[in-house]
Amino acid sequence: MDLIHQELEEIKKILQIKVPGSELISCHKNLVSVKLIKTKYKQLTACLQFPADYPNEPILIEVKSKVFSPSLVNMITSICDKEAKKHIGRKQIILILKFLQQFLDDNPLLPCREEWASIKKNILEECDSDKVKQKKGMIQVKATQGNYFLKIQATIPNNYPEEPVKLxxxxxxxxxxxxxxxxxxxxxxARQATEPPLKKNPKALPFKAEPHLKKTMEFLIKKCCKRFPQECCPMCGKQSLPENPADIIKDGKDDKYIERVYCGHLYHHGCMDAYMKTPPFENGKMCPTCGLRIYHDKWNISPRLAEDRWAHGEARQRELEEVVDFLS
Ligand SMILES: [Zn+2]
Ligand SMILES: [Zn+2]
Known part of the structure; x- marks a missing residue:
């Protein structure tokens, strides 16, 4: 029996033991193909062919995957080629398959590789920094805007995107x-991307979990960290947050305390208080920046009550003025 036959027999016998979780699809002298499944989103098929002068030449490898992008598949193929060269002169297939399986185990970020590349290219700016802990499946980003910063940590679970990213x-x-x-x-x-809606739309297609690393990171970086330090109060037009984060007001009754309302705009407490207590009150008060109705717990009163309070305040003011007139 030549070496190739020996190797094929060995693969049939011990592949399951050496590479648990692998599935042997074909095992002939013209083609060996094996499926490696780590999760639904981390799986590939390795197709291996013996070159003419095997084992003195590296085995020929083609990697296929329905879940990985073509660029990732190319990358995996080229590292397998390199690995095969290390084993010239001996039986290479089981060694390559073990290597591939280890590669899937060691790289929890594979299912979000494209999303992360796009975040780095399109969302992060020069002032931001990032750190990737590949083996832990962890991404850390420090986003900066002026004097403000947000340090975000995202951990990719094994079953991403079926399981939500941990933020x-x-x-x-x-x-x-x-x-x-x-x-x-x-x-x-992240929850919306991974859980079907409670209210099912009978016409909707069956729910399918969606990748969501990019959406959640874009929200935290662009729509929070980058946006709010530049946001201006819709009433006075001045920057809502202080230039220096050390000057942030913690007292909720202070005029300069920041009130974030339903529409997302940031008001100074004093500016909002004056606006909410000034007529007209019918149909509620609208945000002058975006036109959406303002809902806020601190000013959660009906237009009628606001009207009454305002009228009462005005009357009281007139009384006080009259007293002043009387005294002067
Ligand atoms: Zn203001
Ligand atoms: Zn608004």
């Missing part, structure tokens, strides 16, 4: 309640 804010210098909103909203986007 956390490791450090920041924004007002606490704002960061609570940032992270809650980002987690909500």
């Amino acid at each position: 956390s804010i490791e450090d920041h210098n924004f007002p606490g309640p704002m960061v609570y909103y940032f992270i809650s909203q980002a987690k909500e986007y």
Whole structure:
């Protein structure tokens, strides 16, 4: 029996033991093909062919995958080629398959490789920094805007994108309640991408989990960290957040305290308070920047009640003025 026959027999016998979770599709002297499945989103098929002068030449490898992009498949193929060269002179197939399986295990970020590349290219700016811990499946980004920063950590679970990315804010210098909103909203986007809606639309296609790393990171970086430090108060037109994060007001009754309303615009507490207490009140108060109705817990009163309070305040003001007149 020549070496190729020996190798084929060995593959049939011990592949399952050496490379658990692999599936032997064909095992002939013209083609050996094996499916490696780590998760639904991390799987590939390796097609191996013996060259004329095997094993003194590296085995010929073609990688196929329905879930990885063509560029990733090319990359995997070329690292396998390099690996095969290390084993010239001996049986190479099981060694290559073990190597491939280890590669899938060691790279939890594979299912979001394109998303991460796009984040780096299109979202991150020169002032931002990032760190990738490939083996832990972890991405860390420090986004910066002026004196403000947000340190975001994203961990990619094994079953991404069926399982949501784990997001956390490791450090920041924004007002606490704002960061609570940032992270809650980002987690909500991840949830929506991975859980079917409660109210099912009978006409909708069956639910399918969607990749969501880019959407959640874009939200945190662009729509939170980059946006809010530049945002101006719709009432006074001045920058809402102070230039220096150390000057952020924590007292909710202070005129300069930041109120984030439903539409997303940032008001100074004093500016909003004056606006919400000035007529007209019918149909509620609208945000002058975007035209959406303002909903806020602190001013959660009906137009009628606002009207009454305003009238009462006016009457009281007139009384006070009359008293002043009387005294002077
Ligand atoms: Zn203002
Ligand atoms: Zn608005």
